[in-house]
Amino acid sequence: MDDFLQSVTTSQEGELFVGGVGIFAGYLEHNDLTAKAPTEVHDELFYRTGDLDRMNNERLIHYVGRKDHQIKLHGQGVELGEIERRLLNIASISACIGIKWNDGQLIAYVQSSDINEKVLQEQCKSHLTPHMIPSLFVTLDKLPLNSNEEIDQK
Incomplete structure (x- = not known):
């Protein structure tokens, strides 16, 4: 529904x-x-x-x-899962996670060996509303995993 x-x-x-x-x-x-x-x-x-x-x-x-992967940023709701899904549509990204940092920044960590920030920004700008576009993209060869082999969100 x-x-x-x-x-x-x-x-x-x-x-x-x-x-x-x-x-x-x-x-x-x-x-x-x-x-x-x-x-x-x-x-x-x-x-x-x-x-x-x-x-x-x-x-x-x-x-x-999950639906409850939502945060408030500058008074607006941001569905982190939607940002992650849009970034995962880029073939060279194998994993990603969005987080809120210091109550004012939206950061996307992406796992990729071959991507540049311009491609990430363009993907977000073409599919997301402006308040959902991360202010910073961090590219890593491998995202850290927790003991359950899931992306460590901390």
Whole structure:
């Protein structure tokens, strides 16, 4: 579903909602989380997963990323996952991560052995709104990984 709780069309990105008889009754000993979890849509209860997905023409769901990878920068919402997805469309980038630095800068770290900042800026300018364009791009041969073999965001 989109941000207005409307169904999205084929190949359009939206948040995955889960409903039906199998929807959970709540979080054990966490009434505060339970109160926020179910969402009513057209008189039915759904659980918002926070996962962004796309459905293809064969009705298969493809995972895109997490919805809650959003930050506030100068009073505006910035979806870091959207920046990362746009940069990953560049063939020579194998991994990237966007972070907020010192409450005022948006920095994109990219893993690539052959890229220049101008290409990165052009990709962002052609697909993102101005407030979502990183002010600094840092290119590394390899991004650091944590113990789970995921990009270390710290």
